[in-house]
Amino acid sequence: MSICMTFSFSLHHTDGKARTGVISTPRGDIRTPAFMPVGTAATVKAMMPESVAATGADILLGNTYHLMLRPTAERIDRLGGLHKFMNWDKPILTDSGGFQVMSLSDLRKLTEEGVTFKSHIDGSKHHLTPERSMEIQKLLGSDIVMCFDECPALPADRSRINESMQLSMRWAQRSRDAFGDRPGHALFGIQQGGLEEDLRAESAEALRAIEFEGYAVGGLAVGEGQEAMFSVLDFAPDQLPVEKPRYLMGVGKPDDIVGAVKRGIDMMDCVLPSRSGRTGQAFTHRGVVNIKNARHADDPRPLDADCACPACSNYSRAYLHHVFRAQEMISGMLLTWHNLHYFQDIMQGMRDAIAIGRFAEWEKTFHAGRAAGDIAPL
Amino acid sequence: MSICMTFSFSLHHTDGKARTGVISTPRGDIRTPAFMPVGTAATVKAMMPESVAATGADILLGNTYHLMLRPTAERIDRLGGLHKFMNWDKPILTDSGGFQVMSLSDLRKLTEEGVTFKSHIDGSKHHLTPERSMEIQKLLGSDIVMCFDECPALPADRSRINESMQLSMRWAQRSRDAFGDRPGHALFGIQQGGLEEDLRAESAEALRAIEFEGYAVGGLAVGEGQEAMFSVLDFAPDQLPVEKPRYLMGVGKPDDIVGAVKRGIDMMDCVLPSRSGRTGQAFTHRGVVNIKNARHADDPRPLDADCACPACSNYSRAYLHHVFRAQEMISGMLLTWHNLHYFQDIMQGMRDAIAIGRFAEWEKTFHAGRAAGDIAPL
Ligand SMILES: [Zn+2]
Ligand SMILES: [Zn+2]
Numbered sequence: 001m002s003i004c005m006t007f008s009f010s011l012h013h014t015d016g017k018a019r020t021g022v023i024s025t026p027r028g029d030i031r032t033p034a035f036m037p038v039g040t041a042a043t044v045k046a047m048m049p050e051s052v053a054a055t056g057a058d059i060l061l062g063n064t065y066h067l068m069l070r071p072t073a074e075r076i077d078r079l080g081g082l083h084k085f086m087n088w089d090k091p092i093l094t095d096s097g098g099f100q101v102m103s104l105s106d107l108r109k110l111t112e113e114g115v116t117f118k119s120h121i122d123g124s125k126h127h128l129t130p131e132r133s134m135e136i137q138k139l140l141g142s143d144i145v146m147c148f149d150e151c152p153a154l155p156a157d158r159s160r161i162n163e164s165m166q167l168s169m170r171w172a173q174r175s176r177d178a179f180g181d182r183p184g185h186a187l188f189g190i191q192q193g194g195l196e197e198d199l200r201a202e203s204a205e206a207l208r209a210i211e212f213e214g215y216a217v218g219g220l221a222v223g224e225g226q227e228a229m230f231s232v233l234d235f236a237p238d239q240l241p242v243e244k245p246r247y248l249m250g251v252g253k254p255d256d257i258v259g260a261v262k263r264g265i266d267m268m269d270c271v272l273p274s275r276s277g278r279t280g281q282a283f284t285h286r287g288v289v290n291i292k293n294a295r296h297a298d299d300p301r302p303l304d305a306d307c308a309c310p311a312c313s314n315y316s317r318a319y320l321h322h323v324f325r326a327q328e329m330i331s332g333m334l335l336t337w338h339n340l341h342y343f344q345d346i347m348q349g350m351r352d353a354i355a356i357g358r359f360a361e362w363e364k365t366f367h368a369g370r371a372a373g374d375i376a377p378l
Numbered sequence: 379m380s381i382c383m384t385f386s387f388s389l390h391h392t393d394g395k396a397r398t399g400v401i402s403t404p405r406g407d408i409r410t411p412a413f414m415p416v417g418t419a420a421t422v423k424a425m426m427p428e429s430v431a432a433t434g435a436d437i438l439l440g441n442t443y444h445l446m447l448r449p450t451a452e453r454i455d456r457l458g459g460l461h462k463f464m465n466w467d468k469p470i471l472t473d474s475g476g477f478q479v480m481s482l483s484d485l486r487k488l489t490e491e492g493v494t495f496k497s498h499i500d501g502s503k504h505h506l507t508p509e510r511s512m513e514i515q516k517l518l519g520s521d522i523v524m525c526f527d528e529c530p531a532l533p534a535d536r537s538r539i540n541e542s543m544q545l546s547m548r549w550a551q552r553s554r555d556a557f558g559d560r561p562g563h564a565l566f567g568i569q570q571g572g573l574e575e576d577l578r579a580e581s582a583e584a585l586r587a588i589e590f591e592g593y594a595v596g597g598l599a600v601g602e603g604q605e606a607m608f609s610v611l612d613f614a615p616d617q618l619p620v621e622k623p624r625y626l627m628g629v630g631k632p633d634d635i636v637g638a639v640k641r642g643i644d645m646m647d648c649v650l651p652s653r654s655g656r657t658g659q660a661f662t663h664r665g666v667v668n669i670k671n672a673r674h675a676d677d678p679r680p681l682d683a684d685c686a687c688p689a690c691s692n693y694s695r696a697y698l699h700h701v702f703r704a705q706e707m708i709s710g711m712l713l714t715w716h717n718l719h720y721f722q723d724i725m726q727g728m729r730d731a732i733a734i735g736r737f738a739e740w741e742k743t744f745h746a747g748r749a750a751g752d753i754a755p756l
Contacts, residue, residue: 043701043708048688071675071700079678079696087692297449300457310426314465318457322449323421329707330421 007143007186007213009245009266013355017237017264020354023214023245025143026184027083027091030058032245033261033354035347036093036269037340041066042076042086045274046332047340049088055309055337056344059091059144061269064136065100068126069119073139081141093144093269095249096133096175096190099151110150112167130174138182146216147175149190154224161194168192168218169206176210186213188247194219195228197235204239214245217265221250230259237264254283254346258366261350262359273343277336280324284342287370289317291335295377296321305375309341310334385521385564385591387623387644391733395615395642398732401592401623403521404562405461405469408436410623411639411732413725414471414647415718419444420454420464423652424710425718427466433687433715434722437469437522439647442514443478446504447497451517459519471647472520473627474511474553474568477529488528490545508552516560524594525553527568532602539572546570546596547584554588564591566625572597573606575613582617592623595643599628608637615642632661632724636744639728640737651721655714658702662720665748667695669713673755674699683753687719688712 009032011021023030037044037052040063044052052060062082067073076085083089098115101108105117105126114129133148149168152160172189179187189207193199207215217236220229229251237246247267248260257268273283280292284304289296291303299317311320311334323331346366353362387410389399401408415422415430418441422430430438440460445451457463460470476493479486483495483504492507511526527546530538550567557565567585571577585593595614598607607629615624625645626638635646651661658670662682667674669681677695689698689712701709724744731740 041701041704041706042697043706046707048708048711070704071696075676075696078676079694085694085697085700087697298453298456316457316463318449318453319420319463319465322463323419326419326448328419328421329424329710330426332707333426333711 005184007184009214009243011243013357015354015357015359016262018261018350018354018359019264019266020351021266023091023266025091025186027089027143028058030091030267031347031351032266033347033350034058034267035257035343036061036267037274037343038063038269038271039086039088039092040271041070042082044336044340046278046329046336047274049086051337052088052340053090055340056348057090057340059093060088062092062094062140062142063100064094064097064133064140065104067094067140068097068128068136069121069124073136077139077141083141091143092141094137094140094142094146096146096148097128097136098133098148099249101128102151102153112170114148115150130171131178134175134178134180143184144186144188144214145179146188147172147190147212149192149218151192151219151222152194154194154219154222154228156194158194158196158199161192161196162199165192165194165199165203169203172207173210176212188212188214188216188245190216190218190249191236191240192219195224195232200232200236201239204236208241212244214247214267215240216247216249218249220248221252221256226256226259229256230263233260233263233265254343255367255370257343257346258350258363262363273339274336277334277339278332280331280335282335282342283339284374285369286372286374289374291317291320291324291331293321299378301375301378303338304342307338307342307345309338311338383562385562387592387621389621391735393732393735393737394640396639396728396732396737397642397644398729399644401469401644403469403564405467405521406436408469408645409725409729410644411725411728412436412645413635413721414439414645415652415721416441416647416649417464417466417470418649419448420460422714422718424656424707424714425652427464429715430466430718431468433718434726435468435718437471438466440470440472440518440520441478442472442475442511442518443482445472445518446475446506446514447499447502451514455517455519461519469521470519471522472515472518472524474524474526475506475514476511476526477627479506480529480531490548492526493528508549509556512553512556512558521562522564522566522592523557524566525550525568525590527570527596529570529597529600530572532572532597532600532606534572536572536574536577539570539574540577543570543572543577543581547581550585551588554590566590566592566594566623568594568596568627569614569618570597573602573610578610578614579617582614586619590622592625592645593618594625594627596627598626599630599634604634604637607634608641611638611641611643632721633745633748635721635724636728636741640741651717652714655712655717656710658709658713660713660720661717662752663747664750664752667752669695669698669702669709671699677756679753679756681716682720685716685720685723687716689716
């Protein structure tokens with residue numbers, strides 16, 4: 001692999017609306033469609049970074065909101081940046097902090113300028129603007145920087161969605177201006193507009209006029225349900241430039257991911273595989289398995305016979321059940337590893353299928369395995 | 379390495395009373411002096427078994443009391459034994475359950491026959507005898523089985539210590555009888571007698587008459603303090619057969635371990651490196667470091683510059699401090715790894731030093747590093 005000093009995206013194959021390609025960055029290639037594990041506080045919970053890489057992840061997501069509060073962006077910068085800090089030398093994408101300010105912090109005040117809020121950790125007061133978000137993400141050293149935007153919770157009425165979208169577009173311009181000239185680093189715009197096709201079109205148009213290295217479909221996976229989300233994904237990706245990566249933020253369950261890729265999405269992130277791993281929930285080729293269920297207590301079979309991860313290769317369901325019940329840390333470690341491995345398996349399966357024009361067949365097999373359900377108890 | 383189908387111990391070098399050698403078992407060699415990490419509930423907390431092996435551990439300890447209650451010895455047997463269950467193919471030593479019945483369970487009743495108690499997990503009633511302990515340890519498939527004994531808390535008066543020791547010696551005979559003929563597996567007797575030299579001698583004599591593949595010094599590290607423990611170790615190991623391994627149960631802090639090896643001990647186990655790792659306490663070449671201390675927040679230096687473990691090779695003190703404060707699982711994972719690695723480093727250092735007759739010099743350097751204390755804040 002040659003080292004590429006710029007950020008670029010090359011589309012290799014399409015199959016229907018599904019696409020596969022490679023995002024090249026100075027820190028390495030990102031094979032698309034790509035799933036990004038979430039490393040909120042400079043760690044993918046319960047995982048060593050080497051293990052995250054072993055699952056097949058080419059890129060991680062870091063949360064600006066959490067990192068700015070603790071240990072702070074300035075401290076991470078002094079320590080050599082987020083990659084060095086957390087021992088992850090592949091690409092990192094950071095969100096802008098906007099979404100999590102809205103969902104986690106107290107006493108928010110939103111103005112044209114930005115948002116003022118109190119930390120959920122210690123109550124300290126903070127101010128976040130497009131300019132400050134760009135500064136923080138630069139201090140972190142993130143490879144893919146997200147515009148600072150506002151994302152209203154759904155359902156919301158059309159005028160609220162429109163006002164919010166217009167504000168986010170003004171903030172997108174301010175983000176672009178503040179980002180500056182940073183070769184090898186990318187700034188992604190975020191399309192808003194809720195479930196409204198015309199607002200989404202207007203938002204896409206505004207972003208295209210500003211020009212970004214990639215475009216996110218924002219404002220989804222906020223409670224609207226899969227059907228509504230897919231109905232937006234039936235048109236939203238097409239409104240964005242075909243030659244740039246398209247990122248669906250905060251998605252999702254395996255079938256959400258497959259449906260999004262089918263509709264032209266190239267990148268996704270979600271806490272689901274790691275969060276579920278810590279609560280005993282495994283995603284498998286045959287659907288969801290709750291390892292805490294007593295039916296697994298004596299079961300010598302692997303969690304997922306079609307999975308090559310350490311949890312499935314080296315342990316029985318009985319062991320995974322035991323360590324979950326005993327509240328041992330290895331329970332979260334193994335199930336998180338499995339879930340992340342399974343998510344990356346899905347991505348690899350889709351990339352391979354798209355490359356040979358067999359996405360529809362792959363999708364059918366994917367759904368059939370899930371429909372078959374978990375193996376029968378012994 | 380040739381595969382040895384029997385259990386044997388060969389002493390390679392002595393330096394003063396300190397000894398180095400190899401215990402050979404069908405599951406692999408155990409280099410002595412050996413430190414055994416504790417895998418209470420079929421996992422060394424916060425560690426993958428491959429990582430435990432990577433620290434240099436040749437053998438693990440499993441707790442009969444915990445495993446008999448959950449997931450039960452019969453279940454582990456049905457699943458192919460403890461090694462397969464927990465994915466650890468090297469030797470395993472199991473304790474007899476006696477000590478932890480006394481320290482953890484409720485409503486104990488002790489008779490000549492054995493002990494009846496209620497589970498600390500669900501209140502269920504259980505009975506443990508020398509015969510049942512042997513049966514459980516066989517079901518688990520442990521390589522080194524410990525006699526079922528009674529260990530009185532110190533301080534206790536001489537008559538109580540004596541009565542208890544006499545009972546333990548009768549139980550040692552019953553353990554030997556119940557253990558049967560199991561080539562490749564070892565049964566260790568446990569010397570009791572508190573701090574009393576004559577009672578320890580009587581106990582050793584009783585055990586030697588029964589004959590065991592190894593001998594433990596029991597009833598120490600139960601609150602008597604290092605000075606009292608060392609005063610017993612000044613005579614107790616010499617009371618045991620020179621040609622068999624000598625195991626000091628439940629020890630200890632790094633300086634306890636070094637002092638025990640100096641006095642002729644070959645094997646030890648302790649939860650300290652793993653338990654401390656989960657509470658932010660690291661053992662280093664320069665003494666104890668509390669990673670939660672604010673002085674580490676901006677410190678780019680490794681936890682222990684003389685340690686080659688992943689925590690010290692890939693992370694700063696600032697990172698370790700951050701993830702401890704943020705209560706991230708990787709904090710316990712990295713600090714446990716470091717502590718276990720450091721304990722194994724000590725063992726390797728002692729083995730090497732004894733082999734070349736330089737234990738005293740090694741010990742001096744060990745104490746000098748600790749006396750120097752942690753590096754100065756930046
Ligand atoms: Zn798996
Ligand atoms: Zn270390």
